[in-house]
Amino acid sequence: MVRSKLLIPVWFPRNSREGTVDEFVEGGTDPLTISLYQMDLDRTQFLLRSYLRIRLQKIEKHMFHILKTDELFNRLSKEEKVFAQRSCDDLKMHLEDSVLSRLPDNYQSILKQSIISEEIDMVPKPQLDMFVVCKTKYYLGHIQLEDGDDGNLDDRGNQRPLEEPFEMEPNVLYFVRYKPIKKLVEEGKIDLY
Numbered sequence: 001m002v003r004s005k006l007l008i009p010v011w012f013p014r015n016s017r018e019g020t021v022d023e024f025v026e027g028g029t030d031p032l033t034i035s036l037y038q039m040d041l042d043r044t045q046f047l048l049r050s051y052l053r054i055r056l057q058k059i060e061k062h063m064f065h066i067l068k069t070d071e072l073f074n075r076l077s078k079e080e081k082v083f084a085q086r087s088c089d090d091l092k093m094h095l096e097d098s099v100l101s102r103l104p105d106n107y108q109s110i111l112k113q114s115i116i117s118e119e120i121d122m123v124p125k126p127q128l129d130m131f132v133v134c135k136t137k138y139y140l141g142h143i144q145l146e147d148g149d150d151g152n153l154d155d156r157g158n159q160r161p162l163e164e165p166f167e168m169e170p171n172v173l174y175f176v177r178y179k180p181i182k183k184l185v186e187e188g189k190i191d192l193y
Contacts, residue, residue, distance in 0.1 A: 056083065063088045064111065064123040128179040133193040140168040140189060145180045 021041060024034045059066060059076070063084045066072045076084060092110050100108045107113075111120045142165040168174060173193065184190040 055080075059084050060087055062124065062126050063091075065125050068120065068123065128182060129177055131175055132178045132181075133173055133175055134181065134185070134190050135173050135193060136168045136170055136184075136190050138170055138189065140184065141165070143168060143180065143184070145176055 021034060021037045024037065059080055060083075066076070066084055067088055073081065073084075095110055096108075100110065106115050109115055109117075109122075111122055113121055145166045166176075168190075178185075181190050185192060
Protein backbone atom coordinates (compact mmCIF):
# COMPACT_ATOMS: atom_id res chain seq x y z
CA MET A 1 0.00 0.00 0.00
CA VAL A 2 1.44 3.35 -1.04
CA ARG A 3 0.07 5.32 1.91
CA SER A 4 1.61 2.96 4.46
CA LYS A 5 5.01 3.25 2.80
CA LEU A 6 4.76 7.04 2.92
CA LEU A 7 3.67 7.29 6.54
CA ILE A 8 6.20 4.88 8.08
CA PRO A 9 9.18 7.27 7.64
CA VAL A 10 7.13 10.08 9.22
CA TRP A 11 5.51 8.06 12.01
CA PHE A 12 8.51 6.22 13.48
CA PRO A 13 10.83 9.23 13.82
CA ARG A 14 7.90 11.05 15.43
CA ASN A 15 7.60 8.33 18.08
CA SER A 16 11.35 8.43 18.76
CA ARG A 17 11.24 12.24 19.08
CA GLU A 18 8.47 11.96 21.68
CA GLY A 19 10.79 9.75 23.73
CA THR A 20 13.68 12.16 23.17
CA VAL A 21 11.67 15.12 24.49
CA ASP A 22 10.69 13.13 27.59
CA GLU A 23 14.33 12.12 28.17
CA PHE A 24 15.49 15.73 27.77
CA VAL A 25 12.95 16.96 30.33
CA GLU A 26 13.99 14.27 32.82
CA GLY A 27 17.70 14.81 32.15
CA GLY A 28 17.59 18.56 32.75
CA THR A 29 18.56 19.51 29.17
CA ASP A 30 18.54 23.14 28.07
CA PRO A 31 14.91 24.40 27.76
CA LEU A 32 15.64 25.88 24.31
CA THR A 33 16.68 22.45 22.99
CA ILE A 34 13.57 20.89 24.50
CA SER A 35 11.43 23.62 22.93
CA LEU A 36 12.98 23.05 19.48
CA TYR A 37 12.39 19.30 19.67
CA GLN A 38 8.81 19.87 20.84
CA MET A 39 8.15 22.35 17.98
CA ASP A 40 9.49 19.82 15.47
CA LEU A 41 7.27 17.13 16.97
CA ASP A 42 4.23 19.44 16.81
CA ARG A 43 5.02 20.35 13.19
CA THR A 44 5.25 16.68 12.22
CA GLN A 45 1.96 15.89 13.95
CA PHE A 46 0.30 18.84 12.21
CA LEU A 47 1.52 17.70 8.78
CA LEU A 48 0.45 14.12 9.38
CA ARG A 49 -3.01 15.16 10.56
CA SER A 50 -3.40 17.54 7.61
CA TYR A 51 -2.45 14.80 5.17
CA LEU A 52 -4.95 12.35 6.69
CA ARG A 53 -7.70 14.99 6.89
CA ILE A 54 -7.31 15.93 3.23
CA ARG A 55 -7.22 12.28 2.20
CA LEU A 56 -10.47 11.59 4.07
CA GLN A 57 -12.08 14.67 2.52
CA LYS A 58 -11.20 13.38 -0.96
CA ILE A 59 -12.54 9.92 -0.13
CA GLU A 60 -15.75 11.47 1.18
CA LYS A 61 -16.13 13.71 -1.87
CA HIS A 62 -15.79 10.82 -4.35
CA MET A 63 -16.99 7.87 -2.23
CA PHE A 64 -19.53 6.54 -4.75
CA HIS A 65 -16.98 6.66 -7.57
CA ILE A 66 -14.33 4.97 -5.39
CA LEU A 67 -16.72 2.21 -4.30
CA LYS A 68 -17.71 1.38 -7.88
CA THR A 69 -14.11 1.44 -9.20
CA ASP A 70 -12.13 -1.60 -8.02
CA GLU A 71 -8.74 -0.06 -8.84
CA LEU A 72 -9.41 2.97 -6.63
CA PHE A 73 -11.07 0.95 -3.86
CA ASN A 74 -8.06 -1.38 -3.63
CA ARG A 75 -5.74 1.60 -3.05
CA LEU A 76 -7.48 2.39 0.24
CA SER A 77 -6.30 1.09 3.58
CA LYS A 78 -8.60 -1.20 5.56
CA GLU A 79 -9.73 1.71 7.74
CA GLU A 80 -10.35 3.94 4.72
CA LYS A 81 -12.46 1.22 3.08
CA VAL A 82 -14.61 1.02 6.21
CA PHE A 83 -14.87 4.84 6.29
CA ALA A 84 -15.89 5.02 2.61
CA GLN A 85 -18.48 2.26 2.98
CA ARG A 86 -19.97 3.74 6.16
CA SER A 87 -20.08 7.25 4.69
CA CYS A 88 -21.81 5.93 1.59
CA ASP A 89 -24.34 3.94 3.62
CA ASP A 90 -25.03 6.90 5.92
CA LEU A 91 -25.56 9.29 3.01
CA LYS A 92 -27.85 6.82 1.23
CA MET A 93 -29.92 6.35 4.38
CA HIS A 94 -30.13 10.09 4.98
CA LEU A 95 -31.18 10.87 1.40
CA GLU A 96 -33.71 8.04 1.34
CA ASP A 97 -35.27 9.19 4.62
CA SER A 98 -35.31 12.90 3.82
CA VAL A 99 -35.86 13.15 0.06
CA LEU A 100 -35.94 10.02 -2.08
CA SER A 101 -38.84 8.32 -0.29
CA ARG A 102 -41.02 11.31 -1.17
CA LEU A 103 -40.24 11.17 -4.90
CA PRO A 104 -42.02 9.01 -7.49
CA ASP A 105 -40.73 5.43 -7.69
CA ASN A 106 -38.81 6.05 -10.92
CA TYR A 107 -36.66 8.72 -9.26
CA GLN A 108 -35.74 7.08 -5.96
CA SER A 109 -32.21 6.04 -6.97
CA ILE A 110 -29.22 7.79 -5.50
CA LEU A 111 -26.97 6.68 -8.37
CA LYS A 112 -29.20 7.05 -11.44
CA GLN A 113 -31.35 9.92 -12.66
CA SER A 114 -34.12 7.43 -13.26
CA ILE A 115 -34.54 3.75 -12.43
CA ILE A 116 -35.14 3.22 -16.14
CA SER A 117 -31.61 4.46 -16.86
CA GLU A 118 -29.16 1.60 -17.34
CA GLU A 119 -25.99 3.44 -16.46
CA ILE A 120 -24.93 5.07 -13.22
CA ASP A 121 -25.06 8.71 -14.31
CA MET A 122 -25.22 10.70 -11.06
CA VAL A 123 -21.86 9.70 -9.59
CA PRO A 124 -19.35 12.53 -9.99
CA LYS A 125 -15.90 11.52 -11.16
CA PRO A 126 -12.73 13.30 -10.05
CA GLN A 127 -11.71 16.02 -12.47
CA LEU A 128 -8.40 14.96 -13.96
CA ASP A 129 -8.00 18.19 -15.93
CA MET A 130 -7.18 20.19 -12.81
CA PHE A 131 -3.80 21.87 -12.64
CA VAL A 132 -1.29 20.49 -10.13
CA VAL A 133 2.14 21.46 -8.86
CA CYS A 134 4.68 18.74 -9.50
CA LYS A 135 8.36 17.97 -9.66
CA THR A 136 10.22 15.15 -11.37
CA LYS A 137 13.07 13.12 -9.93
CA TYR A 138 14.75 12.61 -13.30
CA TYR A 139 14.96 14.29 -16.68
CA LEU A 140 11.81 13.51 -18.64
CA GLY A 141 11.77 14.44 -22.29
CA HIS A 142 9.01 14.52 -24.89
CA ILE A 143 5.97 14.58 -22.61
CA GLN A 144 2.78 15.40 -24.50
CA LEU A 145 0.78 17.72 -22.20
CA GLU A 146 -2.23 17.90 -24.49
CA ASP A 147 -4.30 14.85 -25.42
CA GLY A 148 -5.47 14.41 -28.99
CA ASP A 149 -8.85 13.13 -27.81
CA ASP A 150 -9.68 16.14 -25.62
CA GLY A 151 -11.98 17.56 -28.25
CA ASN A 152 -9.76 20.56 -28.97
CA LEU A 153 -11.56 21.78 -32.06
CA ASP A 154 -11.21 25.14 -33.74
CA ASP A 155 -14.12 27.29 -35.01
CA ARG A 156 -14.47 25.16 -38.15
CA GLY A 157 -14.63 21.86 -36.26
CA ASN A 158 -11.09 20.80 -37.19
CA GLN A 159 -8.74 19.24 -34.66
CA ARG A 160 -6.28 21.81 -33.30
CA PRO A 161 -2.62 20.86 -33.58
CA LEU A 162 -1.07 19.50 -30.39
CA GLU A 163 1.50 21.52 -28.48
CA GLU A 164 5.15 20.79 -28.84
CA PRO A 165 6.41 17.97 -26.59
CA PHE A 166 7.38 19.20 -23.15
CA GLU A 167 10.60 18.43 -21.27
CA MET A 168 10.86 18.31 -17.49
CA GLU A 169 14.11 18.96 -15.66
CA PRO A 170 14.73 17.30 -12.29
CA ASN A 171 14.01 19.28 -9.09
CA VAL A 172 12.13 22.08 -10.89
CA LEU A 173 8.52 22.83 -9.93
CA TYR A 174 5.97 22.73 -12.77
CA PHE A 175 2.30 23.74 -12.89
CA VAL A 176 0.58 21.39 -15.36
CA ARG A 177 -2.71 19.57 -15.90
CA TYR A 178 -2.90 16.27 -14.03
CA LYS A 179 -4.41 14.09 -16.77
CA PRO A 180 -1.38 14.04 -19.13
CA ILE A 181 1.05 13.21 -16.29
CA LYS A 182 -1.21 10.76 -14.41
CA LYS A 183 0.67 7.67 -15.61
CA LEU A 184 4.04 9.20 -14.70
CA VAL A 185 2.75 10.01 -11.20
CA GLU A 186 1.50 6.45 -10.76
CA GLU A 187 4.88 5.12 -11.94
CA GLY A 188 6.63 7.30 -9.35
CA LYS A 189 8.53 9.41 -11.89
CA ILE A 190 6.73 12.62 -10.90
CA ASP A 191 5.85 13.80 -7.38
CA LEU A 192 2.88 16.05 -6.64
CA TYR A 193 3.13 18.97 -4.21
